[in-house]
Amino acid sequence: MAQSNELQTGLYKRALLAGLWEQNPTFRLLIGMCPPLAVTTAVKPALTMGLSVIFVLVCSNFVTSLMRNLLKPHLRIIMFTLNIATFVTICDLYLRAYLPRMSEILGAYVPLIIVNCIIIFRCEACASKCGLMVSILDAIGMGLGFTIALCILASIRELLATGCIFDLRVMPRGFVPWLAMQMPVGAFVTLGLLLGLASVLTRKKRS
Amino acid sequence: MPKIKYFIQQSWLLIVSSFCFGLLIAASNAALSPRIELNLANKLNKLTIVLLPAAKQFMPLDADIEVEVRGGKKEKIKLYKALSETEQCVGWSFKAAGEGFSGKLELVVAVDKNFEKIAGFDVLTSSETPGFGDQIKMSYFRSQFAGAPVEELTVVKTGQPTNIDSEIVAITGATVSSEAVVNILNSFLSSIKKQMKEKGLLGDGTK
Numbered sequence: 001m002a003q004s005n006e007l008q009t010g011l012y013k014r015a016l017l018a019g020l021w022e023q024n025p026t027f028r029l030l031i032g033m034c035p036p037l038a039v040t041t042a043v044k045p046a047l048t049m050g051l052s053v054i055f056v057l058v059c060s061n062f063v064t065s066l067m068r069n070l071l072k073p074h075l076r077i078i079m080f081t082l083n084i085a086t087f088v089t090i091c092d093l094y095l096r097a098y099l100p101r102m103s104e105i106l107g108a109y110v111p112l113i114i115v116n117c118i119i120i121f122r123c124e125a126c127a128s129k130c131g132l133m134v135s136i137l138d139a140i141g142m143g144l145g146f147t148i149a150l151c152i153l154a155s156i157r158e159l160l161a162t163g164c165i166f167d168l169r170v171m172p173r174g175f176v177p178w179l180a181m182q183m184p185v186g187a188f189v190t191l192g193l194l195l196g197l198a199s200v201l202t203r204k205k206r207s
Numbered sequence: 208m209p210k211i212k213y214f215i216q217q218s219w220l221l222i223v224s225s226f227c228f229g230l231l232i233a234a235s236n237a238a239l240s241p242r243i244e245l246n247l248a249n250k251l252n253k254l255t256i257v258l259l260p261a262a263k264q265f266m267p268l269d270a271d272i273e274v275e276v277r278g279g280k281k282e283k284i285k286l287y288k289a290l291s292e293t294e295q296c297v298g299w300s301f302k303a304a305g306e307g308f309s310g311k312l313e314l315v316v317a318v319d320k321n322f323e324k325i326a327g328f329d330v331l332t333s334s335e336t337p338g339f340g341d342q343i344k345m346s347y348f349r350s351q352f353a354g355a356p357v358e359e360l361t362v363v364k365t366g367q368p369t370n371i372d373s374e375i376v377a378i379t380g381a382t383v384s385s386e387a388v389v390n391i392l393n394s395f396l397s398s399i400k401k402q403m404k405e406k407g408l409l410g411d412g413t414k
Contacts, residue, residue, distance in 0.1 A: 182338070
């Protein structure tokens, strides 16, 4: 009994932690790359996007896990899409009502969460096969991993492009802002360097 | 008959969940849409009050006013009548949209009560290049429009921005964005003015 409990705790722990580093969607799996490139000009929109993805991931994994035994193999993708689209629409409406400024900055990228492959990937790989608890923990882990990745990218770009983080001045007065960091080129360069760093760190860990 | 039975057997989950998800979205929309509309109206009012300081409230006009947008399509626009504390007309405001350098550009424009002088404009949404095109939001560029006549505006590359006339001095390095603003204003102002004259809405401004 104690052994099975331990096994379960280990399973929960793995589900929660996998998304943070080992299977981090942005740095390790390179899926759902649109938001990391598009909404990371500042930390606030990146954080809002990350939290929205966590909400959608948790809700869609929860619903998919509940109906996993009823899913017909050839209709599963359409069920996932329906499910994800519903929660994204609710999230979009909520942002427009309570965080209009963020909704404006994020623009089309909130409705585009529907086609973010992290969510459909987790529905397919985890929620449609695992129990409720594991699915929810997996969603939280993956969502947090994604949010942290977005925030790291955004803080580097915001710091270099404006000298501020969260609208608070960090750089000294004489700092010349690197405007290119606010443009797509800044996103590609920062992401490329961070991916390289992630790769070096993983290799070091392995060896 | 067996075909229908087979169809329902296969897709009952899809049909039931579509219905449930639809209900969920409808309920969220019903709960949040008043707040979303209020947010939009507040934003427009906040920007317009800065442009027309004498205005205390804005009344939407019932008359149908259409403006030709890109591709020759006609679009209905909402014109607001700005009223002072004593309910006198102090000007008009409307939302104008067009193509900027890198995407849609939405402006809020205010004019005086006789539609003779522009009171000013502000940017609602833009995706112009940071540091260059997005300077259309800056007051040094916008102040050229406050008091400019409602006639064909032209963009010039050199000149004195402090002179208030129909010549608008372009932002250095962002001629396309400057032209985009002027083009939007030109097309909206002339066609709105023409239609208002036809409908007899101009003159004493009280009708």
